Amino acid sequence: MTVARFWRKIPQRYNLIGTKCETCGRHFFPPRTFCPDCRRTGKIVDHKFSGKGTVVTYTVIQTAPDQFISPGPYVLAIIRLDEGPQMTTQIICDPKEAKIGMRVKSTFRKIATDGESGIIHYGTKFVPVE
């Protein structure tokens, strides 16, 4: 991955900035620049998400690809953000704690290093809410 490819999405990755369609009110994260419901009549604006959500499903990855900071095991989940959209993320918790319906909130962490360049990529992960 080139630096530009990651850097381009820094606002989204670091701050959970997605988009919202002002015509129908639907929220998008990952961000979309085209509303699939309103199509040409949609009006897309940036939207900062609260960072709170609920686990929809998860797995514990035992063997991670080389570039990921946590070599495993780590918890990978799909969460539903309180604003509606779903996203894939890592959850920082004891793998035994992970469960469907668990409340989580976003946090800023290292995600991966690029093997050859050694560049560290940061992004959003989630942690359980007490």
Next chain:
Amino acid sequence: MRDVAVIGVGCTKFGEHWERSFRDLFVEAGALALEDAQLSGEKIDAMYVGNMSAGRFIEQEHIGALIADYAGMATRHIPSTRVEAACASGGLAFRQAVIAVASGMEDIVVAAGVEKMTDVEPGETTDALTGAADREWEGFVGATFPGLYAMIATDYMHKYHMTREQLAQVAVKNHFNGARNPIAQYQQEITLDTVMKSTMVAEPLRLFDCSPITDGAAAVIVAPLDRAREFTDTPIKVLATAQASDTIALHDRRDISTLDATVAAGQWAFKMAKLTHKDIDMVEVHDCFSIAEICAIEDLGFCKKGTAGKFTADGETALGGKIPVNTSGGLKACGHPVGATGIKQVFEIVQQLRGDAGRRQVDGAKIGMTHNVGGTGATVAVHILGRV
């Protein structure tokens, strides 16, 4: 639209072919299909080639021309087109060939699929396969392919209370079938214990829930049905071709453990063929992971949502059951050279319909179905084939 028939099929053995190149594999599959149709290469009007990632696996793009060249077609200049839809590349190549003949544009068309996966390190292969999902918002945050299907399994088991043992029966059954298929990568039967004690990959999926990394190629030849008997005594009619799409990322699906693209393609195919699931004698489904077969047989309508675990454990998908599933051994035991899989599924159904499936023959097979998935369900191709 003209009626279309399969007049010849060929497939290499699936496995780790360290001594053989990408070119060797597809030339062998093509030659077998031509021989089967007793056809000379000069009769071929066009080619469609399913291939997912030769760019990553062997650093070769421009696969359409390469294959036409090494198949001896360069001086005839026939059109040759690569088709890519991740693991559904083969199914889409077959569909393009069928459409070309149905439309009247071409008469004799080759649909092939090829993948050479063992020329790079396993880590590189895994990473290339992640490109079938959403690289930006799944792959970059740590999702692997087994991880994505594991999340489908977690969701499914939570909703429908399928047991881990029921899920394992998919792999046990597919290895049983693979042991009866001379082209299969794994021709050994396994037990429930083999699956349950294998290495955990991504909870709840273990190593024996996952399809392997495979080299292989397959080719089929299609022609107008009214010309088919010039080439073969046993033409197999294409009764339906359907293709559907869905969101690239799993997290954007309406329901995590239903592949809506499978539901759509299945319904369209049944409508086109004017048939129902009850008419199907056997089906090749896309079991890249055991959970994928569970979802597929439900989403195609062979059993009700939430019941496929019990249906499988009861033997209804085994040879001799209500609806034999993956008589070839499926992706799990026959192997999964991604671009070739969709064509191999057609190869298997054609063998069954001709009565050539040997020890895994479904008695009196008249109508069969194939189901080929790209990614976690963003592309699905379904075909129905029948004896004439």
